[in-house]
Amino acid sequence: MAGKKRKQRITTKKMSTRSSRQGGAATKRIQLVELAHARSGDKGDTANVGLIALEPQYYPVLKQKVTAARVARHFRGMIKGKVERFELPNLNALNFLLHGALDGGGTISLKTDAQGKVFSTALLRMEIDVPGSLKV
Amino acid sequence: MKPHIRIASGQGFWGDWLEAPARQVEGGPIDYLVMDYLAEITMSIMQKQKSRDPSLGYAKDFIPLMERLMPDLVRRGIKVIANAGGVNPSSCAGAVVEVAKQCGPRPDPTRNIKVGVVAGDDLMDDLDALIGKGILLENLDTGRPITDIRDTVLSANVYLGAWPVVEALQRGADIVVTGRVTDTGITLAPMILEFGWRDDDWDLLASGTVAGHIIECGAQCTGGNCLIGWEEIPDMVDPGYPIIEAHPDGEFYVTKHAGTGGKVTVASITEQLVYEMGDPANYITPDCVADFTTVNLTQDGRERVKVSGVGGRAATDSLKVSLSYFYGFKSVGALTYTWPDAFKKAQRADSILRGRLERLGLEYEQILTEYVGVDSTHGRLSGRPDPDIPEVQLRVGVRAREREPVERFTREIAPLILNGPPSVTGFAGGRPKVEEIVAYWPALIPKTEVRTRVEIFEA
Numbered sequence: 210m211a212g213k214k215r216k217q218r219i220t221t222k223k224m225s226t227r228s229s230r231q232g233g234a235a236t237k238r239i240q241l242v243e244l245a246h247a248r249s250g251d252k253g254d255t256a257n258v259g260l261i262a263l264e265p266q267y268y269p270v271l272k273q274k275v276t277a278a279r280v281a282r283h284f285r286g287m288i289k290g291k292v293e294r295f296e297l298p299n300l301n302a303l304n305f306l307l308h309g310a311l312d313g314g315g316t317i318s319l320k321t322d323a324q325g326k327v328f329s330t331a332l333l334r335m336e337i338d339v340p341g342s343l344k345v
Numbered sequence: 346m347k348p349h350i351r352i353a354s355g356q357g358f359w360g361d362w363l364e365a366p367a368r369q370v371e372g373g374p375i376d377y378l379v380m381d382y383l384a385e386i387t388m389s390i391m392q393k394q395k396s397r398d399p400s401l402g403y404a405k406d407f408i409p410l411m412e413r414l415m416p417d418l419v420r421r422g423i424k425v426i427a428n429a430g431g432v433n434p435s436s437c438a439g440a441v442v443e444v445a446k447q448c449g450p451r452p453d454p455t456r457n458i459k460v461g462v463v464a465g466d467d468l469m470d471d472l473d474a475l476i477g478k479g480i481l482l483e484n485l486d487t488g489r490p491i492t493d494i495r496d497t498v499l500s501a502n503v504y505l506g507a508w509p510v511v512e513a514l515q516r517g518a519d520i521v522v523t524g525r526v527t528d529t530g531i532t533l534a535p536m537i538l539e540f541g542w543r544d545d546d547w548d549l550l551a552s553g554t555v556a557g558h559i560i561e562c563g564a565q566c567t568g569g570n571c572l573i574g575w576e577e578i579p580d581m582v583d584p585g586y587p588i589i590e591a592h593p594d595g596e597f598y599v600t601k602h603a604g605t606g607g608k609v610t611v612a613s614i615t616e617q618l619v620y621e622m623g624d625p626a627n628y629i630t631p632d633c634v635a636d637f638t639t640v641n642l643t644q645d646g647r648e649r650v651k652v653s654g655v656g657g658r659a660a661t662d663s664l665k666v667s668l669s670y671f672y673g674f675k676s677v678g679a680l681t682y683t684w685p686d687a688f689k690k691a692q693r694a695d696s697i698l699r700g701r702l703e704r705l706g707l708e709y710e711q712i713l714t715e716y717v718g719v720d721s722t723h724g725r726l727s728g729r730p731d732p733d734i735p736e737v738q739l740r741v742g743v744r745a746r747e748r749e750p751v752e753r754f755t756r757e758i759a760p761l762i763l764n765g766p767p768s769v770t771g772f773a774g775g776r777p778k779v780e781e782i783v784a785y786w787p788a789l790i791p792k793t794e795v796r797t798r799v800e801i802f803e804a
Binding site: 217218219246247248249250251252253254257259261263283284286287295296297298299300301302304306312315316317319320321322327329330331334 | 385386486570572573574575612615616617618619620621622623624625626637638639640641642672675677711713715717721722723724725726740742743744782783784785787
């Protein structure tokens with residue numbers, strides 16, 4: 210689209226980043242909310258989270274760092290089943306299925322978020338280490 | 346053949362914005378208005394209504410909506426496709442015919458308004474015959490046979506695809522009322538009809554299916570529930586609902602009427618594409634298997650996104666069945682505790698409540714405590730709350746197979762106001778309600794076992 214190109218944000222709060230050097234390479238720790246937006250929904254007792262890079266250059270970083278195992282760790286104790294990950298490079302997006310996330314799901318679940326609508330923002334709380342050179 | 350057609354979404358679920366369909370009809374040129382009314386829970390509600398009154402069991406508010414829109418629809422030549430028929434599409438169509446009869450002057454007085462009905466999705470009366478044949482409708486999640494819950498089944502509906510809707514349109518229907526036709530099928534059907542797509546044009550069918558997925562939740566692709574740049578989305582007082590401009594080669598554009606609020610961008614469409622997504626390479630519908638990893642989005646001017654490159658594969662041999670059955674009872678109660686020590690007070694109230702339920706010897710399948718303002722949505726990821734948090738809502742839910750323990754729970758909440766921790770409020774709603782739980786049983790059925798029916802009525 211024509212006009213000024215400005216990075217779209219999903220929160221006005223300025224997030225802090227922490228820099229460090231690991232084995233000589235400068236890295237910084239950053240919260241996913243700075244790199245991606247997301248939407249989630251449900252199918253039975255499974256919640257899905259679609260994680261979408263805010264800029265195309267963030268996608269390879271997300272693909273490398275936000276693995277199924279890492280997401281399972283993030284949600285440890287909050288979901289009962291496994292985590293599956295699917296890649297959508299055409300949309301700069303990853304799709305996660307969080308099985309057993311909804312306490313039975315749908316009408317059975319007693320949860321406020323019985324339909325998994327806000328697992329999206331819960332995932333955006335995750336912190337990952339990215340190259341210090343990544344412009345955020 | 347028309348160079349393109351415009352398909353407008355007017356309703357993303359039963360209960361969506363009442364103004365949306367009228368805004369779509371009045372706001373600019375469209376050829377079709379499609380409306381999705383059915384969710385899993387809706388079918389069981391409608392089945393219950395039908396069991397009390399055999400003339401009910403459909404989205405009743407579709408009828409006053411048609412009353413409001415009919416003169417405009419006729420004048421502008423707009424066709425309507427809606428799965429408002431629920432578990433009683435014939436009754437729904439009958440009511441629409443009555444509305445059409447009352448409709449004023451027509452551009453062509455010799456031509457009657459035709460209402461098409463798509464039925465055959467309701468398997469309620471066929472269940473025992475199917476079981477007798479060894480079709481056990483095994484639960485897709487658990488693998489258990491339907492015989493486990495046969496006595497408690499409340500509704501059983503097959504998800505039909507676009508083709509019976511195409512037949513209704515071919516036979517001249519101006520308004521097509523269906524039972525459980527897929528959300529994507531009602532958008533795909535007009536493309537098949539207008540562009541002459543065949544039943545093995547898998548890429549084209551997949552393209553129309555992706556279009557259906559994008560608009561099936563109404564404004565959720567045009568700025569509604571949109572996280573990216575949410576504060577800057579303009580004029581959400583009057584959000585434009587999505588319109589698909591479909592082309593014969595399968596490419597299509599997502600847009601909305603000029604002058605409406607919301608936004609149509611690659612990012613807003615992407616959020617909707619991943620909504621309720623499973624394996625993106627295998628989006629299975631009755632009509633085809635669409636591959637969402639092939640979808641190509643490009644911004645094509647303001648409020649306009651081009652969708653191209655969609656690939657698809659052959660449809661499977663089965664259809665999905667959604668059964669609903671009676672499961673048990675639940676209730677959720679809430680109380681609000683305030684500063685100072687709001688969170689501690691709420692926690693103390695929870696432990697008192699649980700202690701009392703235990704002393705009463707009540708048994709539950711689950712008791713769930715959440716603290717709204719602290720952890721009710723993001724759990725432990727929210728971190729520790731501010732010790733000076735101004736208020737916390739204690740929210741406790743219980744579930745049981747029997748009514749009695751749930752009923753008793755509803756009487757244990759209010760006493761806490763006088764005999765529990767202090768600084769409590771927020772109970773104006775009174776005692777919490779006991780809700781019946783209707784649960785879902787997803788299964789597959791061979792396509793050969795399903796007979797769809799299409800009928801046309803004239804007004």
